Amino acid sequence: MNRWQYFLGGVKNMKTRGTIAPTSKFTSKKMLSNIRFEDAKIIVELGAGDGSITKHILSQMREDTKLISFEIDPALSGILEENISDPRLTLINDSAEHLVQYLNKMGYTKVDYVVSGIPFVMLPEELGDRILKVSKSVLSEKGCFIQFHYSLIPKKRYKRIFNQLDIELEMRNLPPAFVYVCK
Numbered sequence: 001m002n003r004w005q006y007f008l009g010g011v012k013n014m015k016t017r018g019t020i021a022p023t024s025k026f027t028s029k030k031m032l033s034n035i036r037f038e039d040a041k042i043i044v045e046l047g048a049g050d051g052s053i054t055k056h057i058l059s060q061m062r063e064d065t066k067l068i069s070f071e072i073d074p075a076l077s078g079i080l081e082e083n084i085s086d087p088r089l090t091l092i093n094d095s096a097e098h099l100v101q102y103l104n105k106m107g108y109t110k111v112d113y114v115v116s117g118i119p120f121v122m123l124p125e126e127l128g129d130r131i132l133k134v135s136k137s138v139l140s141e142k143g144c145f146i147q148f149h150y151s152l153i154p155k156k157r158y159k160r161i162f163n164q165l166d167i168e169l170e171m172r173n174l175p176p177a178f179v180y181v182c183k
């Protein structure tokens, strides 16, 4: 998908995509710097889009680590499937709110990291809270939830749901992004 197609898709589906440009490699790098890849066995990605963060996760993951990526939009999920073929990746074309059911089907109860690009500020509040709480519930003791936003407005929400929140700014993104790291 080229930048123009991504832009048009973003304008058309603003309520679920929440952006007109894929996340930059700088933001991806900043998000993923919070992952101890040498220890991670299971990583979950929410809102994978066309795979701009997915490919960076895979490039740093160990050979025996599993990545489970959710993407609700069938068009983006199809593109991701065409672009990335990796036996460590399980792509799920469904809403992240069903995370626990999918993990249970795969025989997992806990995961090491959840990396998310879901635009929670655009989703109905109740749905967003449910996805955040479900994500928190499956995190292992040392795990963390990593999210990006384009403002500090959602800060209170993360403080309410998680026990600990750290925020880093990445200017090299369109628009500049805040990386939220939650435990």
Ligand SMILES: C[S@@+](CC[C@H](N)C(=O)[O-])C[C@H]1O[C@@H](n2cnc3c(N)ncnc32)[C@H](O)[C@@H]1O
Pocket (backbone or CB within 6 Å): 016, 017, 018, 019, 021, 022, 023, 046, 047, 048, 049, 050, 051, 052, 053, 070, 071, 072, 073, 076, 094, 095, 096, 097, 117, 118, 119
């Ligand atoms: C801001 S885009 C991020 C795409 C990509 N990860 C990136 O960083 O460039 C947000 C993505 O979340 C997806 N999304 C929105 N709601 C979702 C949900 N409930 N479950 C799974 N994916 C969802 C959208 O379809 C969209 O692809």
